[in-house]
Amino acid sequence: MSAALDLALCALILGVGLASMAGRGVFRAAIFFITYGLLVAIGWARLGAYDVALAEAAIGSGLTGVLLLAAHGRLRRLRAAAESLSRFNLPAAIAGGGVALSFGWAWFALPVPRAPDLTYALPQAGVGNPVTAVLLNFRAWDTLVESIVLLAALIGVWMMARDADWDAPLGLRYHARPSGVLASFGRILPPVGLIFGVYLVWAGAESTGGAFQGGTVLAAVGLVAMMAGIMRPPRVAQGAWRAALVLGPVVFLGSGLAGAALGAGFLTLPEALAKPAILTIEAALTVSIAVTLALLVLGPPDEGGQQA
Amino acid sequence: MSLTIFALTGAALIGLGVYGLLARLHLLRRIIAFNLIGSGLFLFFGATGARGEILDPIPQALIITGIVVALSASALAVGLVVALAQGSGRASLPEDEDAEGRAP
């Protein structure tokens, strides 16, 4: 019975993936990719990876959707959205089929990997959720570098701005009817999202959740508030927002150095301080992830978009 | 059984993404193809991590960071595509255009 459910789900995932690559029109592809993110989130739920399901639900169908649809809108106003039907490409099909077949072969041919048993190490990690323990303690290097990669991507996006737009607020100049449905929605949703996002970070220490998931939810409701005209998008040069961007990496690095100073080693948390240290890093990281993701999706300041 | 279904779905998605990345020329479509490859890899990796007796949290942690990085890479790519369209009025690469200089 549960295999039938997984088969049905995977058939839908594959069908939607195929639909996002086939046919004409990138708008349809973007919509299919939004539904794809949702179905993959259900797939992660079936695999028992609840933290991943949460991240995929928030990012895959939420933020990526806004990003792709906004991009399509901009391209349409620049008259670059049209796509002609491309013919079937045999070499590409051979390449894709070959890659898929070799992965399928690897699944059956390679030995089952032996997962390191973390249960003995978990009591020293300071948190009960093994995924959070891996992210913030056992493999803190990865997470630290990743938070810096996010900043680099944001700087890359900002470099796309034209000189004349540099001092303008980020993204397009969003406006909405003050008493309209969108504005009301933009007032109701963010408080709920704020509570839920903070809850996810807090709960992530022991059960499903964490800085990435909480930060994504906060970024998403922040975007809703900005698109509804409730909240003004920041400018590149605003100090407080820049401070929020680097808060997470700075606190993370600082705690790493403190660990080295205490003799435990860089990015190694002493067992007694692990829980408060992880919660502090997570709180700072959540702020930075939320602001970085929201600004990434908003895009560079773009005054020219008004006329184009 | 279920793990095999998900792993093979992941493998097929990677292949599908590779096809789209090579065969489709509109750059927004290619961004979606790139995301499809990433997501297929994550599914394959996640199914592999769930194969042992216990659910391995390390692949899960890496996949979460991977999902966030994929979003930031997509945002950067979207920025580049919009900048290209602002400059040239097209959303496909010059080397992919046909003899009349039109986007295919």
Place this chain on the structure above:
Amino acid sequence: MADLATYILTASGLVFFIAGTVGLIRFPDTFSRLHALTKADNLGLGLIAGGVAFQTETWAQLAMLTLIWVLALLAAGTVAQLVARAALSTPEQK
């Protein structure tokens, strides 16, 4: 008793989901399809959440189920209104 309630509520929820999908496929134009969608899938989700509610173990789970449905209602109402208006005011746009 609780199980019976779950069977009945989830089954009727399914009926609404299927009706919504059939409406989405069969109705002739955008606005009637919107009508089929918003009526059906919210009741559908409500009934399914109601059915599942009889299986919950704690009050927190029950509260969460309620919140899920309320948020879905809010989202669906907003989206229906906005998408309908967008379809109305830009009918000539590609």
Place this chain on the structure above:
Amino acid sequence: MTVWLHIVAIVLLASLGGALWRVWRGPSPADRMMAAQLVGTGGVAVLVVLAALQDWTLLVVALALALLAALAAVGFVKAESPDGAGDPEETDPPEDWRTNSQKVPQDG
């Protein structure tokens, strides 16, 4: 009960498949977005059922999906507005909307 909940989840997924057909068919962008919205609500329903079936923690995932269900659609109406930043409610609907609405636009 377990078998029944499996059946509910499978039927829900099948009904999502029907909605996906409308995403493929269109014809207008609004049709596709609406159908995607139904897929979103259906996904929340599937997760609620899976929560009862597997682990109540999944309610958190369902809640996240429900909270962000409207995000893509808000992005859609923004992108559809003339300057990419507006709100369809800012302008009154055209006088002839009843006749206009019959001509469903095709997207390219």
